[in-house]
Amino acid sequence: EIFNTIWTISWNWVIYNFIGGWALAYLGAGTLLGLGLHPMAGHFISEHYTFVKGQETYSYYGPLNYLAWNVGYHNEHHDFPYVSWSRLPKIREIAPEYYQMPNYSSWSWVLYKYITDPEIGPYSRVKRGMSPAAVAAAGGEKKSE
Numbered sequence: 158e159i160f161n162t163i164w165t166i167s168w169n170w171v172i173y174n175f176i177g178g179w180a181l182a183y184l185g186a187g188t189l190l191g192l193g194l195h196p197m198a199g200h201f202i203s204e205h206y207t208f209v210k211g212q213e214t215y216s217y218y219g220p221l222n223y224l225a226w227n228v229g230y231h232n233e234h235h236d237f238p239y240v241s242w243s244r245l246p247k248i249r250e251i252a253p254e255y256y257q258m259p260n261y262s263s264w265s266w267v268l269y270k271y272i273t274d275p276e277i278g279p280y281s282r283v284k285r286g287m288s289p290a291a292v293a294a295a296g297g298e299k300k301s302e
Contacts, residue, residue: 197221199264202271204231206281209259213283217261222246229264232256 172180192198203215217229228234230245233256237248249256261267271277287295 196263196265196268197225199267200225200228203229203261203264203267205283206271206277207283208267208270208277208281212259215258215260216249216256217264217267218249219262219264221264229261232258232260 169181172184192201200217203217205214207213208215214231214235216232219229222229226242227245228242230242230249233240233245233248236255237245240248
């Protein structure tokens with residue numbers, strides 16, 4: 158993460174000094190607007206927001222997976238993170254009994270529900286505390302809650 162932060166700040170400095178502040182504003186606005194109401198932006202919400210209590214992650218099995226490199230096969234990806242995107246549908250085909258859980262067939266529906274359902278919002282996510290191993294690796298002590 159430190160390298161990533163240094164790399165990003167360095168490139169932002171280069172862009173600002175050689176192209177100008179408007180270039181950075183353009184990149185920032187493009188990021189925000191790119192996550193707007195476009196149907197494919199629904200995958201950002203569909204993956205980890207809790208639409209059904211107790212269900213943390215969801216998969217999308219609609220036609221836009223073809224355009225999104227199978228990013229919708231999200232549960233399959235979590236189960237097998239090193240499987241290539243092109244082979245994620247095969248996981249569900251081989252072991253369908255493990256993927257009989259809530260899923261989506263429309264990212265547009267996900268966006269609609271996110272906007273219109275008062276029970277779903279920015280805080281409708283599962284949040285976990287740090288594991289003892291992660292706390293130890295960070296050099297801290299886990300505080301009791």
